[in-house]
Amino acid sequence: MRQIRCDEISKAIKNTLIKINHHLDFxxxxxxxxxxxxxxxxxxxxxxxxxxxxxKIAKQGIIPLCQDTGVVVVFVTIGQKVVLDGSxxxxxxxxxxxxxxxxxxxxSIVDHPFNRINTGDNTPAxxxxxxxxxxxxxxxxxxxxxGSENMSRVVMLTPSDGIEGVKRLVLNTVQEAGGKPCxxxxxxxxxxxxxxxxxxxxxxxxxxDLNDQSDDPVIRDLEKDLLxxxxxxxxxxxxxxxxxxCLAVKINTYPMHIASLPVAIxxxxxxxRHEVIVL
Amino acid sequence: xxxxxxxxxxxxxxxxxxxxxxLISGTIYTARDQAHxxxxxxxxxxxxxxxxxxxxxxxxxTKPNQVIGSSGPTSSYRMDTxxxxxxxxxxxxxxxxxxxxxxxxxxxxxxxxxxxxxxxGAGALLSSKIKSYKVLMYxxxxxxxxxxxxxxxxxxxxxxxLAGNSIFxxxxx
Numbered sequence: 301m302r303q304i305r306c307d308e309i310s311k312a313i314k315n316t317l318i319k320i321n322h323h324l325d326f327x328x329x330x331x332x333x334x335x336x337x338x339x340x341x342x343x344x345x346x347x348x349x350x351x352x353x354x355x356k357i358a359k360q361g362i363i364p365l366c367q368d369t370g371v372v373v374v375f376v377t378i379g380q381k382v383v384l385d386g387s388x389x390x391x392x393x394x395x396x397x398x399x400x401x402x403x404x405x406x407x408s409i410v411d412h413p414f415n416r417i418n419t420g421d422n423t424p425a426x427x428x429x430x431x432x433x434x435x436x437x438x439x440x441x442x443x444x445x446x447g448s449e450n451m452s453r454v455v456m457l458t459p460s461d462g463i464e465g466v467k468r469l470v471l472n473t474v475q476e477a478g479g480k481p482c483x484x485x486x487x488x489x490x491x492x493x494x495x496x497x498x499x500x501x502x503x504x505x506x507x508x509d510l511n512d513q514s515d516d517p518v519i520r521d522l523e524k525d526l527l528x529x530x531x532x533x534x535x536x537x538x539x540x541x542x543x544x545x546c547l548a549v550k551i552n553t554y555p556m557h558i559a560s561l562p563v564a565i566x567x568x569x570x571x572x573r574h575e576v577i578v579l
Numbered sequence: 580x581x582x583x584x585x586x587x588x589x590x591x592x593x594x595x596x597x598x599x600x601x602l603i604s605g606t607i608y609t610a611r612d613q614a615h616x617x618x619x620x621x622x623x624x625x626x627x628x629x630x631x632x633x634x635x636x637x638x639x640x641t642k643p644n645q646v647i648g649s650s651g652p653t654s655s656y657r658m659d660t661x662x663x664x665x666x667x668x669x670x671x672x673x674x675x676x677x678x679x680x681x682x683x684x685x686x687x688x689x690x691x692x693x694x695x696x697x698x699x700g701a702g703a704l705l706s707s708k709i710k711s712y713k714v715l716m717y718x719x720x721x722x723x724x725x726x727x728x729x730x731x732x733x734x735x736x737x738x739x740x741l742a743g744n745s746i747f748x749x750x751x752x
Contacts, residue, residue, distance in 0.1 A: 346600070353704050354705075357704050357707060361703060363702075363703045364702060366699075366702045367648065367651050367722075369639060404640045405639055406638070406639040406649075407722075408637075447654045447676075479678060479696070479747060482699035533749045534749035535749030538676060539678060539748070540748060541747075569700055
């Protein structure tokens with residue numbers, strides 16, 4: 301058995317949320333710089349300059365990268381030998397509350413679909429727990445903005461739609477989203493499982509290392525093919541034209557029913573804010 | 580680079596074409612979803628809609644010794660329907676991000692209004708162009724309240740101009 305204190309969890313969540321809302325990941329900055337070096341459209345270059353300049357100001361001036369500091373999503377992987385001295389959910393939400401109040405982040409959560417009263421501290425977080433062997437605790441924490449989330453979708457294709465059907469769906473989704481999700485985007489795609497599993501796969505795909513590649517050769521080719529096809533659409537940064545529409549495509553899959561081909565497309569804006577905590 | 584100053588001289592808008600880069604200096608007003616829902620039913624406003632510039636933004640909380648928190652644009656399409664009665668009451672310029680609906684565009688042309696975009700996700704950079712920030716109406720809405728902003732060289736692109744041209748590019752073959 302391994303004892304982990306809930307206040308350690310809260311503190312780690314708080315510190316990580318404040319950090320990711322002011323600092324972009326190094327590999328993301330590199331992808332933005334690489335895109336800029338290949339871009340020829342003057343409007344696109346101006347937008348990419350804004351994005352890179354924004355990152356510097358956020359870091360130096362300690363001002364959040366984006367006014368939409370998002371809904372907090374946490375994927376928890378916890379070992380069966382871990383014993384907590386309280387509620388995991390309460391500990392995470394305590395960390396969220398502290399980060400958003402003490403860190404001057406925007407509180408963007410409302411209590412009810414129609415009453416829409418702000419909860420005042422950006423809680424509750426959306427928490428997914430995976431129980432595994434061992435005594436480890438890792439939490440992958442994201443601040444996910446609504447602009448790109450609102451352009452995301454789950455569609456139940458039929459098996460005969462196949463890989464071509466998936467490609468068409470992805471391109472149509474990106475086309476309809478246009479400049480709204482703040483391109484250059486990252487695409488997280490979940491294929492398989494059922495309705496909710498595909499959505500979770502898509503979200504987890506967005507949290508993958510930007511430089512990794514799928515182990516599955518068919519999926520790896522599809523990721524590359526979709527990245528090239530999306531960037532050939534000419535949508536560009538903020539939809540204003542250019543080659544830089546998408547920085548990365550990540551696809552996760554899972555077995556599914558013989559009658560189903562669920563596809564979830566989760567769009568991430570260029571301000572991809574997430575980090576792994578290992579306790 | 581074209582400078583757009585407030586109070587707006589409507590002749591300035593005639594000269595703007597989709598794709599032009601403009602720098603706004605002067606007084607602009609913020610409103611998002613919830614403020615729009617109230618503004619369309621409210622005829623006792625703390626500012627004039629006539630010739631107004633509306634910016635779709637909900638900033639992060641202001642830290643001590645800062646003018647305003649992170650202040651980038653939110654997606655404009657959510658305000659498409661509610662922006663129409665405000666244009667009919669005189670709003671001439673709207674600033675946000677992303678494409679808008681055909682009915683919004685038609686109302687924009689009818690009311691001689693224009694739509695500008697600025698860089699989404701660049702809230703830290705854009706906040707440096709804001710010189711003052713105060714609540715005007717609907718304080719209970721927090722970040723979604725109507726605020727008066729004084730801006731200096733606030734950078735935008737003309738997205739839809741008075742002739743009906745659009746900056747937005749790209750599409751499927």
